[in-house]
Amino acid sequence: MVTGKKIRVIPRLDIKGPNVVKGIQMEGLRVLGRPELFAPAYYADGADEILYIDTVASLYGRNNLSEIVSRAAENIFVPLTVGGGIRSVDDVRALLRAGADKVAINTEAVKRPELIREAAERFGSQCIVVSIQAKRVSESKYECYVDNGREKTGLDVMAWAEKAVKMGAGELLVTSVDREGTGKGYDNELIRLLARAFPVPVIASGGAGSAQDVIRVIEEGHADAVSVASIFHYGLLQLTREAEYKEEGNVDFLRQHETLSLLMPKHFEFTSISNLKNRLARAGISCRDKNLIVSAA
Amino acid sequence: MTIIDYGMGNLFSIERALRHLGHLSEITNSVKSLTSAECLILPGVGAFGDGIRRLNESGMSEAIRAHVAAGKPLLGICLGMQLLMDESMEFGRHTGLGLIPGKVSRFPFPPDQINPKIPNIGWCEIRQVAGRSWEGTLLDGLNEGDSMYFVHSYCVRVENPADVLATTEYGGFTYCSVIERGPICGCQFHPEKSGERGLAILNKFCTMKAVAKSRE
Numbered sequence: 001m002v003t004g005k006k007i008r009v010i011p012r013l014d015i016k017g018p019n020v021v022k023g024i025q026m027e028g029l030r031v032l033g034r035p036e037l038f039a040p041a042y043y044a045d046g047a048d049e050i051l052y053i054d055t056v057a058s059l060y061g062r063n064n065l066s067e068i069v070s071r072a073a074e075n076i077f078v079p080l081t082v083g084g085g086i087r088s089v090d091d092v093r094a095l096l097r098a099g100a101d102k103v104a105i106n107t108e109a110v111k112r113p114e115l116i117r118e119a120a121e122r123f124g125s126q127c128i129v130v131s132i133q134a135k136r137v138s139e140s141k142y143e144c145y146v147d148n149g150r151e152k153t154g155l156d157v158m159a160w161a162e163k164a165v166k167m168g169a170g171e172l173l174v175t176s177v178d179r180e181g182t183g184k185g186y187d188n189e190l191i192r193l194l195a196r197a198f199p200v201p202v203i204a205s206g207g208a209g210s211a212q213d214v215i216r217v218i219e220e221g222h223a224d225a226v227s228v229a230s231i232f233h234y235g236l237l238q239l240t241r242e243a244e245y246k247e248e249g250n251v252d253f254l255r256q257h258e259t260l261s262l263l264m265p266k267h268f269e270f271t272s273i274s275n276l277k278n279r280l281a282r283a284g285i286s287c288r289d290k291n292l293i294v295s296a297a
Numbered sequence: 298m299t300i301i302d303y304g305m306g307n308l309f310s311i312e313r314a315l316r317h318l319g320h321l322s323e324i325t326n327s328v329k330s331l332t333s334a335e336c337l338i339l340p341g342v343g344a345f346g347d348g349i350r351r352l353n354e355s356g357m358s359e360a361i362r363a364h365v366a367a368g369k370p371l372l373g374i375c376l377g378m379q380l381l382m383d384e385s386m387e388f389g390r391h392t393g394l395g396l397i398p399g400k401v402s403r404f405p406f407p408p409d410q411i412n413p414k415i416p417n418i419g420w421c422e423i424r425q426v427a428g429r430s431w432e433g434t435l436l437d438g439l440n441e442g443d444s445m446y447f448v449h450s451y452c453v454r455v456e457n458p459a460d461v462l463a464t465t466e467y468g469g470f471t472y473c474s475v476i477e478r479g480p481i482c483g484c485q486f487h488p489e490k491s492g493e494r495g496l497a498i499l500n501k502f503c504t505m506k507a508v509a510k511s512r513e
Contacts, residue, residue, distance in 0.1 A: 002413040004466035006420040006444060043492075048446075071312055079446060079490050096307055100489055101490060124306070124343050126416055126448045171418060199411050201418050224414065288420045288444040 004288045007218055007280065008048040008225035009273055011206060011232050013038055014055045015065060015084070021055060022230055024181035025132055032163065032233050039072050045273040048288055049079045051203075051227055053104065053131075055148050057085025066098040073099025083131050083173070084148075092119045097125065103185070103275040104173050106131035107146040110153055113167055120168025129203070130169035132157060134190055135177040142190055149177040158193060165198050168248070172198065173227065183209025183230060183268045191221030203227050210269040211279040218285055228276070235270035298322035298503060299334035301361070303351040305376060306342030314489035314496060319504045331360035335369060336503070341376030345385040345401060345451070348376050349393055358394060365396055370480045370505045372435075378476060378483030379453055387451050398456040405470060413468025420444040421486075422472055423463040434462055435482045436475060437501055443494045445474070445486035452485065460491050480505075 013020045013035050020038055021029040032038075039050055050072070052063050065082050072080060081096050083104025087260055092103050109116050109130055120128045134142040134157045135147050142157035161172060176187035186207040195202040201224035204217045208228045217223045271279075277287050298315055300308050302324050315322045322338075323330065325448040331337065339361065341348055352358040365371050373381045382393045385401035393401070404415050422442045431437055447465070452472035455461050465474035465485070482502060488495035 002468045004421050004468060005413065005417070008419050073310065075317065077317070077490060077496055078492055079315055097309065099310065101307065101310065101311065126342065126418065170416065196411060201413055201414055225419070290441075 002251055003132050006048075006202075007223070007285055009046070009276060009280075010040070010051050010052040010081075010203060010216075010225055010227045011042045011047050011273065012053065014053050015068065016055050017064065020233065021178075022233060023055075030106045032237065035068050036071065037240070038233065038236060040075055042232065042273060043076045043078060046277060046288065047078060047273055049074065049081060049225070051083045051104070052080065052084075054084025054149075059140060065100075066094060067096065069100050070098040070296060073236060081129055081173075083129070088115070089118050090120055092123060092128075096123060096150075096168045100127075101126040101273060102129050102171070104129040104131040109164065110146050110155065111142060113163060116164055116167035116169055120170070124168035125168045128169055129171045129173050130161075130164040131163060131173040131175065132194075133177050134187070136187065136190070140189065140193065142193075145177050146193075149175075149180065157190070158197065160270065161194055161198060165200055169200060171201045171203060171225075173203045173205055175227075179203075179207030180205075181230060182207060183213075185209060186214040186217035186221060186223075186226075188217050188221040191223050195222040195224065209267055209272055211276050212240040214276060215280060215283045215285065218280070219283075231268055231270050232273060232276075234268065235272050238270055239272070298334055298338060299330060300324045300338045301331065301357060301377075302326040302339060303337060303341070303348065303355060303357060305348050305351065306340060307444055308340055310487075311338060311340055311374070311489045311499075315503070316506065318496060318500050318503065320500075326355065326357075328356045328360045330356055331364065334364065336505070337364055337369070337371045338502075339371065339377035339380065341374065341375045341380065342448070343376055345379055345387040345393070346389065346391045348380055349385075350393055352380065352394070358437070361394060362396070365479075365481055368480055370502065371396075372502050373476075373481075373483035374489075375449060375485060375487060377386045378485055381476065381481060381483050382453055382455075385451065397453075397460055397476055397478060397483070400454050401462075402454060403451050403452050404467070408467060416448055416450040418448050419446070420491075421465045421467055421474075422434065423465055423486075426458070426461050426464060429459075429462065433479050435484075435498060435501055435505070436462060438497055439494060440498065445484070445488070445491040445495055446472050447474075447486045449485060453483075 023029040080103040082100040144155040204223035205227035463475035
């Protein structure tokens with residue numbers, strides 16, 4: 001591991017309309033609540049960055065994130081990365097102006113790779129994240145998907161990543177379409193192939209079902225950063241639910257029979273960002289110390 | 298607070314952070330507003346050459362030098378810190394504002410090497426320099442080892458060790474991450490994106506304004 005560098009823990013909010021949603025393998029989206037419930041809590045708990053992805057934007061040719069991001073940017077002082085439905089340099093400018101620090105581009109970059117260069121030249125590579133949705137084809141072979149994992153492109157992931165980096169991508173956000181929402185662990189092989197081949201940071205996404213999965217993608221996949229969704233979202237919802245009932249007394253029954261746990265596959269281990277960071281620290285992985293993040297406010 | 302707009306990067310996040318802290322700020326590209334400012338912030342993301350050219354052509358370089366000469370506080374952030382130096386080697390040799398003796402150069406890792414990755418994007422620790430306490434400085438109230446959010450490929454090499462307020466290590470290379478020399482401050486990281494600890498630095502800079510005022 002590179003000394004001095006800390007692994008970034010990045011909660012990922014998939015947005016549909018005004019809500020945070022979560023699906024399995026990018027399908028069957030379930031509404032979890034408003035982003036305002038999640039993002040400030042994650043900031044307070046030590047998120048190193050927050051990722052907003054408009055899940056259906058590229059499908060309907062729109063981007064509704066500006067407003068959500070501009071509200072978030074008023075109270076959240078870590079980098080905000082925003083993606084979904086970005087088609088032009090003007091779209092990038094509008095999101096940066098609304099409060100995004102970086103944008104994640106997938107569908108349109110595949111259609112028109114020049115967009116990466118145009119955006120990087122205008123705003124700098126540091127704010128251009130190329131989002132890659134990868135589906136395993138065979139041993140060490142992956143294909144790029146677009147439209148949030150719905151459409152194949154025929155593009156080989158390694159060849160596309162090389163082109164994206166040449167065009168000026170500052171980071172790669174790599175989501176495994178096979179693992180997304182399953183909680184079966186990241187696709188460590190996919191992440192390792194990319195993280196070892198390219199000189200830009202690789203953010204691993206898709207599949208985290210436990211702290212152990214996160215540790216594995218850092219140790220085995222050499223991820224520079226990890227994007228985590230379900231285990232934080234359901235963890236937070238459970239905490240919120242418990243807090244609501246706490247004054248009424250014993251919450252053990254709720255813990256055991258919580259509807260949320262029934263909705264989630266059994267193998268998910270919900271956690272919070274600070275708990276995950278403690279686990280990472282115990283595994284010898286350096287991350288930003290939770291205790292130093294938010295003063296007693 | 299006056300935030301200098303010279304067409305390099307996102308200024309609104311600094312404005313939002315200051316507003317959150319209860320400080321009013323103005324974003325301006327007018328030399329006149331710079332001249333009357335109490336306290337200047339020079340932000341910036343992008344290439345050194347572009348940045349210094351825009352400052353020079355607009356006449357803002359002169360206004361910034363005059364501001365500092367009058368003893369009024371200046372904070373350079375990221376590229377804004379690098380621009381304070383004598384010169385940079387980013388895509389050719391460029392002369393900087395010359396407010397802090399020293400140079401800007403790329404991380405000294407081989408260009409074809411995958412690790413450590415460049416740019417350095419992420420959180421790194423700030424460390425004290427032997428013999429210099431942070432009490433009463435821009436970093437007053439911060440702890441050794443606090444993490445800040447960095448995005449950069451180039452670093453400053455400061456000639457006078459006394460100008461270095463903090464250092465940071467990335468991939469085995471230690472460089473100056475915070476400068477303080479009289480009213481001139483600079484940080485390589487983004488305090489407006491470094492959580493509550495970063496906000497504490499911005500807040501401290503805003504109180505330096507008050508100190509400068511009371512001396513008048």
